[in-house]
Amino acid sequence: MLTSHLVRLVGQNLRRNRKNLAFASVGIVVGISSFVFFIALGAGVQRVVSTQIFPMEANRLQVVPRSIEFGSATGGRPIDEQALSDFAAIPGVAAVYPRMRLAFLASTAVDGRDLSPAAVDLLRRVPGVTARMLEAVRDVRVWLEIMGDGIDPRLAAADAVAGEFADPPEGEPIPVLLSRRMIEIYNGSFAEARGLPKVSEMLLPFLPPLPLTLNHSFISREVRGAPAPARMKVVGLSRHALMGGITMPLETARRLNRRFAGEAAAHTYSSAVLEVTSSDWLGPVQERLRGLGFDLDMSEKRMAESVGMFITLVTLGFSLISLIIVGIAAVSIAHTFFMILYERKREIGLLRALGASKGDVRNLILAEASAIGLTAGTAGLLLGALACLLSDTLLARFLPDFPFKPESFFAFPVWIFPGALAFALIFCWLGALLPARRAAALDPAATLTGR
Amino acid sequence: MIRLRNLSRVYGQGPSATAALRDICLEIPEGAFATVVGTSGSGKTTLLNILGGLDSGYLGEAQVAGRELRALTDRERSAYRNETVGFVFQHFALLEHLTALQNVALPAFFANAREPAPERRAAEVLARVGLGERLHSYPGQLSGGQKQRVAIARALYRRPRLILADEPTGNLDTATGAQIISLFEELNREDQITVVVVTHEDFLFKNVTCKVRLEDGRQVEGAPC
Numbered sequence: 001m002l003t004s005h006l007v008r009l010v011g012q013n014l015r016r017n018r019k020n021l022a023f024a025s026v027g028i029v030v031g032i033s034s035f036v037f038f039i040a041l042g043a044g045v046q047r048v049v050s051t052q053i054f055p056m057e058a059n060r061l062q063v064v065p066r067s068i069e070f071g072s073a074t075g076g077r078p079i080d081e082q083a084l085s086d087f088a089a090i091p092g093v094a095a096v097y098p099r100m101r102l103a104f105l106a107s108t109a110v111d112g113r114d115l116s117p118a119a120v121d122l123l124r125r126v127p128g129v130t131a132r133m134l135e136a137v138r139d140v141r142v143w144l145e146i147m148g149d150g151i152d153p154r155l156a157a158a159d160a161v162a163g164e165f166a167d168p169p170e171g172e173p174i175p176v177l178l179s180r181r182m183i184e185i186y187n188g189s190f191a192e193a194r195g196l197p198k199v200s201e202m203l204l205p206f207l208p209p210l211p212l213t214l215n216h217s218f219i220s221r222e223v224r225g226a227p228a229p230a231r232m233k234v235v236g237l238s239r240h241a242l243m244g245g246i247t248m249p250l251e252t253a254r255r256l257n258r259r260f261a262g263e264a265a266a267h268t269y270s271s272a273v274l275e276v277t278s279s280d281w282l283g284p285v286q287e288r289l290r291g292l293g294f295d296l297d298m299s300e301k302r303m304a305e306s307v308g309m310f311i312t313l314v315t316l317g318f319s320l321i322s323l324i325i326v327g328i329a330a331v332s333i334a335h336t337f338f339m340i341l342y343e344r345k346r347e348i349g350l351l352r353a354l355g356a357s358k359g360d361v362r363n364l365i366l367a368e369a370s371a372i373g374l375t376a377g378t379a380g381l382l383l384g385a386l387a388c389l390l391s392d393t394l395l396a397r398f399l400p401d402f403p404f405k406p407e408s409f410f411a412f413p414v415w416i417f418p419g420a421l422a423f424a425l426i427f428c429w430l431g432a433l434l435p436a437r438r439a440a441a442l443d444p445a446a447t448l449t450g451r
Numbered sequence: 452m453i454r455l456r457n458l459s460r461v462y463g464q465g466p467s468a469t470a471a472l473r474d475i476c477l478e479i480p481e482g483a484f485a486t487v488v489g490t491s492g493s494g495k496t497t498l499l500n501i502l503g504g505l506d507s508g509y510l511g512e513a514q515v516a517g518r519e520l521r522a523l524t525d526r527e528r529s530a531y532r533n534e535t536v537g538f539v540f541q542h543f544a545l546l547e548h549l550t551a552l553q554n555v556a557l558p559a560f561f562a563n564a565r566e567p568a569p570e571r572r573a574a575e576v577l578a579r580v581g582l583g584e585r586l587h588s589y590p591g592q593l594s595g596g597q598k599q600r601v602a603i604a605r606a607l608y609r610r611p612r613l614i615l616a617d618e619p620t621g622n623l624d625t626a627t628g629a630q631i632i633s634l635f636e637e638l639n640r641e642d643q644i645t646v647v648v649v650t651h652e653d654f655l656f657k658n659v660t661c662k663v664r665l666e667d668g669r670q671v672e673g674a675p676c
Binding site: 001002004006008012015332352353354356357358359360441443446448 | 496497501506507526528529530532533540544546548549557558560561605609667
């Protein structure tokens with residue numbers, strides 16, 4: 001049978017049985033829409049994890065000195081200038097970004113009452129900052145031990161939005177970056193609870209420099225020499241910044257380490273980020289690094305993988321439920337087709353008498369199932385997308401802020417659209433397969449004579 | 452046109468086997484008008500189903516238009532039914548959801564080549580059977596005689612060489628039945644179509660060239676023509 005003839009015949013038959021078939025395909029619509037909903041939810045949560053909570057870069061590695069307990073026994077060595085040269089010489093390494101921890105103690109003491117009227121006036125202009133928030137700021141009293149490190153400015157230059165991220169002249173505020181993840185937790189919990197303004201890139205240009213006391217500690221007695229007062233200016237938020245501390249330009253950290261901890265501290269690095277030319281090089285470079293006596297910091301990657309695996313498993317569980325719904329719908333489709341087949345027995349006999357082959361009859365039933373699958377699948381897709389949109393709107397309106405709360409909880413991987421339609425088609429085919437075979441096997445002479 | 456040699460048809464197996472046809476030998480030439488008569492259960496419809504390629508579970512030989520029907524594949528047999536044979540049934544076998552025009556054009560769906568203007572051809576054959584004014588009527592809107600004319604138009608649609616009619620007047624009153632019979636005779640005379648009619652009432656037919664009588668599956672009249 002020609003395809004155009006098949007399409008016309010299918011159209012005629014579907015119109016005739018539209019009520020029965022619409023009822024039978026409800027399950028497909030529900031199953032596919034819930035499948036789309038759960039897959040999109042899983043992908044959305046996964047996106048938050050991989051881009052905000054544990055952002056990963058496929059072609060970067062973090063190298064750390066080998067742990068102390070095994071270091072001497074297995075050839076471990078510190079990351080110094082020679083080690084950086086060795087890293088750069090490894091085939092496949094495109095760039096090396098060293099990181100240096102501050103080798104001395106530092107602290108900060110912030111008192112809201114010390115804010116100048118000009119600074120308060122400036123803060124008032126920030127969109128979203130209310131008078132109550134300013135009052136809360138005036139009440140802030142914070143004393144903090146500061147941990148810090150320095151990074152290669154090339155690694156985070158794009159994150160500096162409120163000033164230049166480079167070693168400043170003596171006496172100028174030190175530009176620092178704060179961890180995006182830390183700020184997200186502050187915004188979602190601390191700021192929310194205390195009525196303080198949320199920290200964002202928009203707020204940073206309005207923030208005055210904050211006091212910083214170098215070579216000083218509130219808790220340790222090991223500080224030697226006099227404390228040195230300084231100021232720091234938060235110039236940006238970065239995922240490369242130290243979690244629970246401040247991150248300054250590498251040369252600033254080197255200068256301060258030299259001043260407060262000696263020359264050796266100015267040439268010893270806590271870690272280095274290595275960029276490889278392509279992810280194909282990751283394996284060989286890792287191997288070479290271990291051979292040189294270094295370890296790789298995989299903790300973030302492992303954490304991201306664990307969380308990702310958990311989300312994938314939960315998503316799979318829900319998707320399985322959706323597929324079970326579609327499977328049950330396939331049984332309903334089969335039942336409906338058997339019923340229609342019973343009603344159309346004589347008609348099938350007639351079609352055979354008029355020249356339909358067994359294959360034509362089978363194709364006719366399967367084509368009807370395909371049309372139902374495509375229609376119900378499309379309806380399920382639209383319904384699922386609509387449910388996502390509605391859920392996003394409701395969650396945005398009624399769910400209180402929390403750390404890493406995304407703008408949208410849903411993401412639609414490209415494969416979801418053809419995938420959902422393919423599922424609908426496959427299950428409708430499965431449902432129609434047996435009735436189609438039965439219809440093709442009908443004896444036309446027997447059906448026409450009512451035997 | 453039709454050549455049957457020792458044709459038998461048995462339903463079932465073992466002790467419960469029933470012979471519907473036994474050793475039928477028959478020849479019907481091209482352009483003949485044949486009637487198959489017999490009481491109920493004598494094997495008339497079985498014979499028609501075999502001739503129409505609907506039943507290939509027979510023994511012996513059944514050649515139509517030079518082809519042994521049992522030797523054809525399902526696809527070839529379907530093409531044979533579509534191109535060579537036109538069926539007319541006692542109960543008309545029209546699809547209620549289709550118009551007369553759509554019912555008549557139904558065989559076009561199973562043709563191997565695209566009919567250039569299927570609806571024009573359908574209108575043409577409907578006009579040929581005197582229903583040119585009822586193209587868009589549904590079967591429910593037609594009388595019994597008109598329904599049978601639609602069924603005949605459908606049988607004519609693919610320009611068949613053979614029309615097989617199974618008690619085509621069985622559901623019609625005598626006057627209407629006579630009209631249908633004369634339509635068959637006209638088609639046989641003017642278009643040279645071989646017609647085989649299964650009937651109880653062969654006395655109504657005037658131009659029969661070949662008559663076969665069956666009793667309990669045996670041929671009791673109508674030696675090879």
